[in-house]
Amino acid sequence: MIPPQFAYFAPTTLHEALTLLRHYGSEAKLLSGGQSLIPLMKLRLATPAYLIDINRIPGLDSLHERNGFLCIGALTREADLEQAPLVRTHYPIVYDTARVIGDPLVRNLATIGGNLAHADPANDHPATLLALEAEIVATGLDGERIIPAADFFTDFFTTVLHPDEILTEVRIPAPAAASGGAYVKLERKVGDFAIVGVAAQTTIDAAGICIRAGIGLTNVGPTPLKAHQAETFLQGQRLDQDSITQAAQLAAQAARPEADLRGSIAYKRDMVRVLTTRALTRALERATGHVT
Amino acid sequence: MATHRIRVTVNGIAHEAEVEPRLLFVHFLRDVLRLTGTHIGCDTTHCGACTVLLDGRPIKSCTLFAVQADGRDVLTVEGLEQNGQLHPIQEGFWQEHGLQCGFCTPGMLMTSYALLQHNTAPTEEEIRWAISGNLCRCTGYVNIVKAVQYAAGKIRQGDAA
Numbered sequence: 001m002i003p004p005q006f007a008y009f010a011p012t013t014l015h016e017a018l019t020l021l022r023h024y025g026s027e028a029k030l031l032s033g034g035q036s037l038i039p040l041m042k043l044r045l046a047t048p049a050y051l052i053d054i055n056r057i058p059g060l061d062s063l064h065e066r067n068g069f070l071c072i073g074a075l076t077r078e079a080d081l082e083q084a085p086l087v088r089t090h091y092p093i094v095y096d097t098a099r100v101i102g103d104p105l106v107r108n109l110a111t112i113g114g115n116l117a118h119a120d121p122a123n124d125h126p127a128t129l130l131a132l133e134a135e136i137v138a139t140g141l142d143g144e145r146i147i148p149a150a151d152f153f154t155d156f157f158t159t160v161l162h163p164d165e166i167l168t169e170v171r172i173p174a175p176a177a178a179s180g181g182a183y184v185k186l187e188r189k190v191g192d193f194a195i196v197g198v199a200a201q202t203t204i205d206a207a208g209i210c211i212r213a214g215i216g217l218t219n220v221g222p223t224p225l226k227a228h229q230a231e232t233f234l235q236g237q238r239l240d241q242d243s244i245t246q247a248a249q250l251a252a253q254a255a256r257p258e259a260d261l262r263g264s265i266a267y268k269r270d271m272v273r274v275l276t277t278r279a280l281t282r283a284l285e286r287a288t289g290h291v292t
Numbered sequence: 293m294a295t296h297r298i299r300v301t302v303n304g305i306a307h308e309a310e311v312e313p314r315l316l317f318v319h320f321l322r323d324v325l326r327l328t329g330t331h332i333g334c335d336t337t338h339c340g341a342c343t344v345l346l347d348g349r350p351i352k353s354c355t356l357f358a359v360q361a362d363g364r365d366v367l368t369v370e371g372l373e374q375n376g377q378l379h380p381i382q383e384g385f386w387q388e389h390g391l392q393c394g395f396c397t398p399g400m401l402m403t404s405y406a407l408l409q410h411n412t413a414p415t416e417e418e419i420r421w422a423i424s425g426n427l428c429r430c431t432g433y434v435n436i437v438k439a440v441q442y443a444a445g446k447i448r449q450g451d452a453a
Binding site: 001002003004005006007008010031034035038039041042051053055079102103104105106108109190191 | 293294296312313314316335336337338340343346349350351352355356357359360362403421422424425426
């Protein structure tokens with residue numbers, strides 16, 4: 001399959017890329033990992049006249065902790081997130097997420113920025129960032145905007161990014177003590193989209209009471225969803241099998257799945273319940289230091 | 293539509309070519325450089341038959357534009373054999389019958405080669421995880437795993453010698 005013709009630019013500075021983007025507007029597409037965009041172009045579902053390749057801009061792939069945040073450059077490859085000891089040790093929910101995206105070959109090119117900006121509700125990072133209450137940095141010629149993950153996704157494949165902005169960084173707040181999180185994905189086979197995915201992040205106090213809970217859902221709505229009711233319910237509860245069971249039922253109610261070849265509405269809703277139970281259980285185990 | 297001049301090192305040899313932006317890297321390898329060892333399987337980023345190493349990392353060459361490879365270092369299946377000697381991973385596929393129809397083999401070899409570069413004693417689970425983006429429609433995975441283990445053993449022997 002051959003994509004239609006397009007003009008190609010490979011800017012080497014962010015300013016140059018932003019200038020091109022402002023000039024060509026919605027006729028242009030940014031190329032990062034290309035693992036969603038190139039297949040769409042080959043199928044001619046995406047037909048950008050101008051392709052702006054941001055892979056040659058230095059500094060967009062940095063990964064470090066700064067001012068209480070894990071800062072992930074938009075061009076960071078999924079394989080690098082998967083392999084970074086800092087992520088594995090301190091942000092295991094991000095490790096869980098990165099390692100189930102696409103397949104190992106796809107992850108060598110795919111980027112976190114592309115995963116978010118593409119805004120496919122089946123993509124895995126969004127649910128995790130919702131659970132973590134992360135921030136997304138959008139850069140334009142006029143400066144930066146910091147957008148809470150919860151405000152970023154507006155509809156199917158649609159975000160609040162302006163046509164002349166580039167998603168440049170993801171900022172994840174460093175978890176408080178006694179925090180734990182996990183991402184659990186149900187897929188038919190490696191490389192397939194999630195049937196359902198659930199991200200859960202919790203913080204407990206010395207008595208085992210849940211101080212904070214974040215729950216994000218993958219591929220059960222037109223956007224990634226935050227299970228607000230389940231989160232609110234858990235706050236102030238002792239985090240145990242009973243409260244997890246009830247929270248999982250609330251999360252299932254928050255899901256808005258559609259029936260497709262991956263399953264019926266009832267099946268997917270029930271899988272949200274099952275996966276929320278598993279994600280919260282693992283999050284609790286990590287918060288109490290029982291597993292890494 | 294404007295073309296772009298690219299320079300790519302493939303199997304240690306520097307190549308220069310004028311390419312259309314939409315030219316996929318797998319077509320560049322097969323049709324421009326005539327390196328047809330890299331296969332086109334599904335053409336939809338699923339099967340991994342087109343796997344090559346880009347700066348040492350296995351990627352699907354049907355999902356990369358040739359212009360993106362400008363200035364990069366590439367290894368294809370043709371680059372595994374050195375001085376008439378099969379690479380241990382090729383020898384492993386031979387010895388352990390790691391192929392049936394052979395269509396997925398170039399991709400399997402490249403992914404396994406990359407795995408063995410940083411892990412010369414992979415467990416079966418690690419091998420299966422590494423090749424989970426490479427599909428064998430003959431379902432010959434058992435022997436593919438054995439082939440990789442054979443190669444790992446050969447490499448360890450070589451390192452010890």
